[in-house]
Structure formats: C-alpha cells, structure tokens
Amino acid sequence: MSDVEHSPLGKTVSYITEYDPSLLFPISRAGKRQEIGLGETLPFMGMDIWNGYELSWLNSRGKPQVAIAIFNIPASSPNIIESKSFKLYLNSFNQTKLETREALQSLLQADLSTATGTNIGVQLIIPEQFHQQRLTELDGYCIDNLDIEVDQYSPLAGLLKCDSGETTITESLTSNLLKSNCLVTGQPDWASIQISYTGKPINRESLLRYLISFRNHNEFHEQCVERIFVDIMRDCAPIKLAVYARYTRRGGLDINPYRCNFSGPLPSNLRGARQ
Template structure:
C-alpha cells in the first residue's frame, strides 16, 4: 500500500518516537510538493525545471541471511517531478527499521528500498548501495565555480527577498557562482540546515553582491531543502531572465542523511554524488 501524503505538521518531526529495528515501510512520510510550489507560483503540470533530489544514507545497516550485520552507504535519487518529497526523519526511521532485518542479498535490499521509496514519492526512485570494500574510493571535493563569499557586503535582511536580485542585460555571460553561506531552517522544528549552493547560468550577468545578499536572506527562513532550491531557481529565473539556469545545493547531514537538490532547465543531472568537506 502506498503511503498517504500529508502535511508537514502531521509528520514525526519534533515528536518523540520509538525506534523500530524491524522492517516497516509504513514509517515513510510523504509530503506533497504542490503546496510549496503553489506558494512560489510553479505549475506542477508545466515545471520550469527538471531535477532530482540526491540523498546519501550513511547509517544503513541490515543483517545477512545468517544474521551477521552488514553496513553500506546508500545513494537515493528521487525525481523532482514526483508528486511527493519524503520527510527526512521518517526516512531515517525507515532506514533504521532494517537494523535487525535479515536480507538475503544486496540486490534484494536495493530492490526493496527502491520499491518503498518509489511508492512514497510517487515516482521511480533509484537506489545504489556501496559496500565497505569500496569506501576507500569515496572522494571529497568542493563545488566548482567562482565563490562570492569574500565580497565585503553589509547585510541587514535574513528573509528571502527576490526584489534585490539584479542583472546587467547588456552583458551576456556564461558562468558558475558558488556560496557556502546558505543556511535555512527546518519547516517544522526550526532546526538549522547548513548548505553550499552552486548557480550556473547563461544570460544577463548577475550582480554578485545582490546575489550574495539574496542567498544570505534564507538564514532565518523555514523551508525544506528541496523547496529552498526551487525558490532560488524560480526567483533568479523571474528576476534576471537567464536563458539557461541550474541550481544545485549540497546540505550537511542530519540523522545520517544528507539531501542535495538539483534543478535545471539546461543541463543533465550530476552523475556523481561527491560530498563537500562539510559533508
């Protein structure tokens, strides 16, 4: 049975819960993307972007057929055109439910994860699990592009303000700008979410100081990671009219999970899931 999507306030966020260590797909809590997309004026039937939410699960463990514990690092790719996102605490509780569950093979584990997450998201979720013998191949790298964080600006606003975004229509460029100063807060609990963001575009040249002030403006804003990235994408698209735009954010993990939303009207999703130093 597919989980029923509900509002964030009905989720396990901010509530005391008991941790289950036997498999239970009903722990997953889907939240409709439509509510926040309506708020920013995005039509779900004609999305202005393609995208994917790339999750990394660092605390995945299960028992093999003989009861011996196994561990792995999982990568989950949830399509942005799926009707639901998955609330992160419920995702963690669901993964923990494998802790004392016997799984005959890695292939069976990946198939079960993909089935349950696809049912919750309402779209096809891909899953890959990396085993310990491959951990040494894990890399750390920063987002590529020009970092704008060293700009000497004064800031007195900590709420998203797309009205301050500006671009020079007489100067068309292709460039990639990055910042480590993205911070927002959980929509329900208000806990801080820390991230880095990469903005690649072709079009009128963005005013870098205005862009940095805009990004810092998320500092006291309550919204899920995926929703913040879609807000950044649509605000830049409307205010600055780039012909091509890609917004990619990598957030630090909470509860053994990180979330890395990617939205674009021009590029292919990243094939890698390389973590940054803060991740």
C-alpha cells in the same frame, strides 16, 4: 496526502529495528510550489540526491552488514519524503535478516518509489568501495569574500540584480553561506550552493545578499532550491540556469537538490568538506 504537522518530525518516537515501510511519511510537493507560482508544468527538471550513511541490516546468518546508499528522487515526483521518517525507515532494517544485498536494494527501491509516487534509483556502496569515496568542493567562483553589508535575513523580492547592459556570459558562482531552517522544528540547515547560468551577468553582491537572506527562512531543502531557481529566473531571466545545493547531513542523511532548465547529466555526487 499527509500534512507535515502529522509527521514524526520534532516529536519523540520509538526506534523500530525491524523492517517497516509504513514509517515513510510522504509530503506533496504541490502546496509549496503553488506558493512560488508554479503549476503542473514545471520550469525546471532535476533530482533530489539523498545519501544515507547509516544503513545496516543482517545477513541470513545474523551478521551485521553496512553500506552507503544513494537515492535519486526525480524533481517530477509528486511527493518528497519527510527526512526523519526516512531515517526511521532506514533504521528499521537494523535487525532485519535479508538473504542478499540485492534483496535490500529491491525493497528500498519499491518502498521509496511507492512513497514518492515515481520510480527512483537506488545504489549501494559496499565497504570494499569505501576507499573510492572522496571530498571535493563545488566548481565555480566563490562569492563569499565580497565585502558587503547585510541586514536582510528573509527572502525578499528585488534583492537580485542583473547587469542587463552587459554581454551574455556563462559562469558558475558558489557560496558556502546558505542557511535555512527546518519548516517544522526551526533547526538550522546548512548548505553550499552552486548557481550555473548562461545569460546577462548576475550582480554578485546582490546574489550573495539574496542567498544570505534565507538565514531565517523556514522551508525544506528541496523547497528552498526551487524558490531560488524561480527567483533567479524571474529577476535575471538567464537563458540557461542550474541550481545545486549540497546540504550537511542530519541523522545520517544528506539531501542535495538539483534543478535546471536544460538537458544534461546530473552533477557529481561528491561530498563537500562539511558533509
């Protein structure tokens, strides 16, 4: 498996404008999962929901076409795709002639399934459907207005607290203050996050301090969300838990990882105001 150090991330590259699936750079999930104590049997299921806003190609007569693409990559896939390589791959369609939109969709699905090691879903939103796209914010109680003092900017075991003597509850808590940094370049990654659970009440001040503690942490989006899931399960032991992060886009792509330990529909893929 390719090491992230050999990816195009953080390097000057030439933009190829004709179809080239070799541009995709897969990265194994296993290494980072081992760091947080995960083995082959995962404590969660879920999806990485990617949205591509800069997809364009040529029809058979050379006329440019555009669409928004939605890619659903299962959390069970062996690999993620390094995001800059994903962008370069999508740009390789810019001067590529295709007979139909369905031909493009088939290529995307085949190439990305090969790179991730599992079958993925691809949906294309065409210009006639653009007016149906809308903005919303994550459902739940936003904890960002809590008046707390913060001095920890790297994730630390023990920050999370659970009110163990209280009755079991079901709630969703949200925050817009999640920030982490790219594992390779150190560039900031911004996100809104939703923590939905059934269990003993999670202390809200401790949760906000914990989420803010990712501010100087270097990890990819998917890895941060899995770390948050594992830490909450370890420290608070909820019966049910779902962690959903909506990251702001970079290079025309946003990544929105979702992890949960119960069956149910995927969360909505509606953009937040910052996306």
